[in-house]
Amino acid sequence: MEKSSVLFSSNTPVTQKEWIKSTFGVKEVVCFETYLGLPTMVGRAKYQAFAYLKDKVWRKLQGWKGKLLSRVGKEILIKAVAQSIPTYTMGVFLLPVKLCDELNQMCARFWWGQAENERKIHWKSWGLLSQSKKKGGMGFRDLRAFNLAMLAKQGWRLMQNQESLVYKCFKHRYFPKCSFLEACDSTNSSYVWKSLMATMPILKQGSCWRVGNGASINVMHDKWITNYPTCKVLHPPDEQEWEWRVSDLIDPNGRCWDRELI
Structure with missing residues (x-):
């Protein structure tokens, strides 16, 4: 712990700072320039x-x-x-x-x-x-396209590994009531999250559901129809907005499509 240090926000009370430093036995620093070769603070002057x-x-x-x-x-x-x-x-x-x-x-x-x-x-x-x-x-x-591809890969990892620590932190902070693909940016979010949100159109365009039991797939909004140009339903019914899941279109007994219902 003597090699560790802590950086506090300006909103942290002095009493809480002293308690944390005495409990963990770490020293306080004014700023971290880099950590593992990456900048720890990215403000408005992102170019600098x-x-x-x-x-x-x-x-x-x-x-x-x-x-x-x-x-x-x-x-x-x-x-x-x-x-x-x-x-x-x-x-x-x-x-x-x-x-x-x-x-x-x-x-x-x-x-x-x-x-x-x-x-x-x-x-x-x-x-x-x-x-x-x-x-x-x-x-x-093309460094710009390569940058977006690298970040989209990180977004795909978040979607696939939902037990990771970074996924749990981001979900609790930015999308507690929805999935990662349904998340959106906020004004006070970190620059790492803003970077991931910049690749959201790429993930939405390139990803498609693989139907298992269909319980998580929305019939009208998600992309799940393979061998179809858009992979999704383009013309929802006019009467009302359907909230059906693909599992509702599957016969649970025969484990096949309910063709009469479809």
């Missing part, structure tokens, strides 16, 4: 909070510019080193669009130029180079 990523990439590229590298060598360095530096942070936070664009520009300048102050024509846009080689690109990462 993640500017260290740009500095890391810039230092890498500067060390390579004085060397004579082939196109293959540049491709490997960009993919394996320069574009892999922000990967760890992208799995937790949504990086600002401006920062992603600047990281892409740095890699593009290194790809087309060589010397430190040399400026060469960019014969193809970075968007084309980010496409797969089958489509005529170079297979470089």
